[in-house]
Amino acid sequence: MRRFLLFVGIGVVVIILLFVGIDTMNTRYQKSFSPEEAVEFEQGKLEIEVHYNRPYKKGRVIFGGLVPFGKVWRTGANEATTFSTNKDIMIEGKELKAxxxxxxxxxxxxxxxxxxxxxxxxxxxxxxxEPNRDPQKDVLTIQVHAVQQQREFEQLTIEFSKMKEEAEMVLLWDKTLVAIPFQLKQ
Structure with a gap:
């Protein structure tokens, strides 16, 4: 009986280790081409955090090619990009609640x-x-200008820049720069 329980116990441990190993390898393989990134912005009591996956250009035409013009994009790879704010902010004159x-x-x-x-x-x-987005759950939609530049960004990058009371979230990839201005709601 002890021998049987020992074999069952070893079998269970082997199966658990196998599943953990497969899950770890699967996650690494899927995300190695577009690694996860988190960027943070702090100004006074305002804290913003963006989580996204950073795909590479790899010689491809990005906007108007891999990412078609006029179609909804998840703004990264893998999971949909998330944007978190601990305070109400204003973006292009429109309010976004915490x-x-x-x-x-x-x-x-x-x-x-x-x-x-x-x-x-x-x-x-x-x-x-197709984008995994329910348009009925959109809370804020704005339009901003895209700037075509000489410098090329191999990997999708999201960063923040501060300018006194206002700040910008900047998206950079290929030769495109998009700045989204925001400020703490007064």
Whole structure:
């Protein structure tokens, strides 16, 4: 009986280790091409955090190619990008309440539509490859200018820049720069 229980115990441990190993390898393989990143912004009592996956250009045409113009994009790879703020903020004169949102964009050559959606944590695309976003849950939509520049960014980058009372969240990839100005709601 002891021998039987020993074999069962060893078998259970082996199966658990096998599943943990497969899950770890699967996660590493899927995300190695577009590593996860978190960027933070702090100014006074305002704290903002963005979680996203950073795909590489790899010689591809990005905007108007890999990421089509005029179509909703998850603004990164893998899971939908998340944007969290601990305070109400103003973006292009519109209020965004404190909370966590998924961040979606609709790229165009000269103007981008930026969408904050109250649903977050989902994979960026569904099984058909379409954006995994419910437009009924959009809470804020704005338009900002896209700037084409000489410098090329190999990997999608999201960063923040401060300017007195205002700040910007800046998206950079390929030769495109998009700045989204925001400030603490007074």
């Amino acid at each position: 909370g966590t949102y998924s961040l979606w964009t609709i790229p165009e050559l000269e103007t981008w539509t930026i969408i904050f959606n109250r649903e977050h944590g989902q994979w960026g695309v569904n099984s058909e490859g």
